[in-house]
Amino acid sequence: xxxxxxxxxxxxxxxxxxxxxxxxxxxxxxxxxxxxxxxxxxxxxxxxxxxxxxxxxxxxxxxxxxxxxxxxxxxxxxxxxxxxxxxxxxxxxxxxxxxxxxxxxxxxxxxxxxxxxxxxxxxxxxxxxxxxxxxxxxxxxxxxxxxxxxxxxxxxxxxxxxxxxxxxxxxxxxxxxxxxxxxxxxxxxxxxxxxxxxxxxxxxxxxxxxxxxxxxxxxxxxxxxxxxxxxxxxxxxxxxxxxxxxxxxxxxxxxxxxxxxxxxxxxxxxxxxxxxxxxxxxxxxxxxxxxxxxxxxxxxxxxxxxxxxxxxxxxxxxxxxxxxxxxxxxxxxxx
Amino acid sequence: xxxxxxxxxxxxxxxxxxxxxxxxxxxxxxxxxxxxxxxxxxxxxxxxxxxxxxxxxxxxxxxxxxxxxxxxxxxxxxxxxxxxxxxxxxxxxxxxxxxxxxxxxxxxxxxxxxxxxxxxxxxxxxxxxxxxxxxxxxxxxxxxxxxxxxxxxxxxxxxxxxxxxxxxxxxxxxxxxxxxxxxxxxxxxxxxxxxxxxxxxxxxxxxxxxxxxxxxxxxxxxxxxxxxxxxxxxxxxxxxxxxxxxxxxxxxxxxxxxxxxxxxxxxxxxxxxxxxxxxxxxxxxxxxxxxxxxxxxxxxxxxxxxxxxxxxxxxxxxxxxxxxxxxxxxxxxxxxxxxxxxxxxxxxxxxxxxxxxxxxxxxxxxxxxxxxxxxxxxxxxxxxxxxxxxxxxxxxxxxxxxxxxxxxxxxxxxxxxxxxxxxxxxxxxxxxxxxxxxxxxxxxxxxxxxxxxxxxx
Numbered sequence: 001x002x003x004x005x006x007x008x009x010x011x012x013x014x015x016x017x018x019x020x021x022x023x024x025x026x027x028x029x030x031x032x033x034x035x036x037x038x039x040x041x042x043x044x045x046x047x048x049x050x051x052x053x054x055x056x057x058x059x060x061x062x063x064x065x066x067x068x069x070x071x072x073x074x075x076x077x078x079x080x081x082x083x084x085x086x087x088x089x090x091x092x093x094x095x096x097x098x099x100x101x102x103x104x105x106x107x108x109x110x111x112x113x114x115x116x117x118x119x120x121x122x123x124x125x126x127x128x129x130x131x132x133x134x135x136x137x138x139x140x141x142x143x144x145x146x147x148x149x150x151x152x153x154x155x156x157x158x159x160x161x162x163x164x165x166x167x168x169x170x171x172x173x174x175x176x177x178x179x180x181x182x183x184x185x186x187x188x189x190x191x192x193x194x195x196x197x198x199x200x201x202x203x204x205x206x207x208x209x210x211x212x213x214x215x216x217x218x219x220x221x222x223x224x225x226x227x228x229x230x231x232x233x234x235x236x237x238x239x240x241x242x243x244x245x246x247x248x249x250x251x252x253x254x255x256x257x258x259x260x261x262x263x264x265x266x267x268x269x270x271x272x273x274x275x276x277x278x279x280x281x282x283x284x285x286x287x288x289x290x291x292x293x294x295x296x297x298x299x300x301x302x303x304x305x306x307x308x309x310x311x312x313x314x315x316x317x318x319x320x321x322x323x324x325x326x327x328x329x330x331x332x333x334x335x
Numbered sequence: 336x337x338x339x340x341x342x343x344x345x346x347x348x349x350x351x352x353x354x355x356x357x358x359x360x361x362x363x364x365x366x367x368x369x370x371x372x373x374x375x376x377x378x379x380x381x382x383x384x385x386x387x388x389x390x391x392x393x394x395x396x397x398x399x400x401x402x403x404x405x406x407x408x409x410x411x412x413x414x415x416x417x418x419x420x421x422x423x424x425x426x427x428x429x430x431x432x433x434x435x436x437x438x439x440x441x442x443x444x445x446x447x448x449x450x451x452x453x454x455x456x457x458x459x460x461x462x463x464x465x466x467x468x469x470x471x472x473x474x475x476x477x478x479x480x481x482x483x484x485x486x487x488x489x490x491x492x493x494x495x496x497x498x499x500x501x502x503x504x505x506x507x508x509x510x511x512x513x514x515x516x517x518x519x520x521x522x523x524x525x526x527x528x529x530x531x532x533x534x535x536x537x538x539x540x541x542x543x544x545x546x547x548x549x550x551x552x553x554x555x556x557x558x559x560x561x562x563x564x565x566x567x568x569x570x571x572x573x574x575x576x577x578x579x580x581x582x583x584x585x586x587x588x589x590x591x592x593x594x595x596x597x598x599x600x601x602x603x604x605x606x607x608x609x610x611x612x613x614x615x616x617x618x619x620x621x622x623x624x625x626x627x628x629x630x631x632x633x634x635x636x637x638x639x640x641x642x643x644x645x646x647x648x649x650x651x652x653x654x655x656x657x658x659x660x661x662x663x664x665x666x667x668x669x670x671x672x673x674x675x676x677x678x679x680x681x682x683x684x685x686x687x688x689x690x691x692x693x694x695x696x697x698x699x700x701x702x703x704x705x706x707x708x709x710x711x712x713x714x715x716x717x718x719x720x721x722x723x724x725x726x727x728x729x730x731x732x733x734x735x736x737x738x739x740x741x742x743x744x745x746x747x748x749x750x751x752x753x754x755x756x757x758x759x760x761x762x763x764x765x766x767x768x769x770x771x772x773x774x775x776x777x778x779x780x781x782x783x784x785x786x787x788x789x790x791x792x
Binding site: 260263 | 744
């Protein structure tokens, strides 16, 4: 009940402009070092006009990988476009795991070959088998390297970054992402449980210990419901876990209890602390609103335009349908 | 009795007791203060096995407990599942308790148990060692001899030492032959299965997994472990046993049925569940977390919310005044029988609202994923204490398994943490509420009420 009211208030007075003008922020929620502001469409018509974008988990099929670094993917939906999120990874036992280097656009029923993918399991042979495959996502700290290395045809090119990343967790196994993931998965799962999906939500801004580190927007709420757990566990949860281990502290306004008069006073102080925190986070979110002006075209397909951003410490890609932003993945290059 | 003893027992009963001197002292004091009540704790379904072993040892050894007859101790042990009773009784051997009381209790329990053959078949070594300890090496040796070479003297001896405890002497003799390694023709199907499994493991289908693995280790080393697992009965036994209300809520949430379709069944099950529970006088505020995380996922899907709704339903029936404050949810639980988990977890605001009515106790039924400024609930409680509001505040966590990690999900040190994995856990909640209202020293009548709350099924 409460979040619906908050959302309605937010719609009326959405402080977001530019890139995020069609969105209204929800309440700030957090778990550990990770804080999230949900993003909601300002109008219900917007949600209805985007039902043609199919949800990625249930629509994607991995047809196979004919060679290392190449993935053949298919949109299983007979009606609807699939925007495959950036930097998704596929794990199968006993074969070489792969990750994509960019957003991929697949029309209804289309099969697409992407030959600039990364192998993410240095010493494992074998190619991916056909499967309706769930995917995970590269950890936030690896996404800069993955972004900068897109378009380069060398399946080994992410191994050095994976090895360096794993070492930060005390794991020294070279370019094997799953050797980092397995021992840490149980600690990553609570992020998914704690930072809950809200009805009608289509995106979120992610903060690490008080600093904005990423903005993700999906075409519609069904799509977002599938994408959010993946982002929380693998991408942003992993960064929050590492920040926690490095003893970072969330920059949170404290609730001063000195001279407390009564419960009304306590309630007012609580509300004020929350308002201040929400304002500070929203102010950061507003700083990325004009980044779309720096975007450069990358691809046009299925009536959609894919653009890349690399500006002012931010990297990412966005997809436009006409003048409407339907997908955005934006992350900070330096954490 | 000092009520603190009971509260301490409730606090520690699920924690293994090994090497915890404080808990050992607590048991001794409980036994000395109220041996009759202490006897009933033997059947406490939520107590760790190590506590029950300590209880049995105290009931045998402490002079204060000698008013409790051997027969009543055995009866109480028989309330436990057979294998658990055996593990509890094994404390007599492990602590080398050698006296007549221990021997009588042990033999009555084992030989007189209707599942004696099944126990012997599944736990041969443990049963044999316990029998040997209870009888003594020489008597056990004579038993073996008389079983192997029947005679009139031997028959009298067996009757005097063992068989008079048995409801079916012929079956007990068979079982003793099996334990003593004396050849015989088994009529009991479990014993027959156990013996046949030595020749061919497949004949032991349905025996416990540990038993089959033991046989494999000795007689069938080439049989793959997967085959043993498929033959064993453990899988069926380890199935989850949720309470009737939890099952109903969970099914309804899974299937998305309308309230009116199952409300009748809900009331029927509620009436059954509360039949053995006394009514507790008190004003209780319940903060019910119905945020999205209470839905959980995978095999745990809808378990936390179903268990939370079941607990609220039972509390509303068994506490005279319950005020409900809800966090999240698709509808108000007070108006809709089946609200779905939805939304963010703002426990602090709900706690504040609950505190305004100045209840005698506040329960927060939540998974602990406080995501609207984590730590605010703890600060609000701190503020309440500063304002002189001293009512006990509990965090009740519906858990799927006892091994769940809760360090991160404990709202704060000032919240008394109660883990509930079954709707019968409402008994502990009610007991604590009852003790919160009671005076420091509780009367025998009140002890009986606690016994009814905690243990009567």
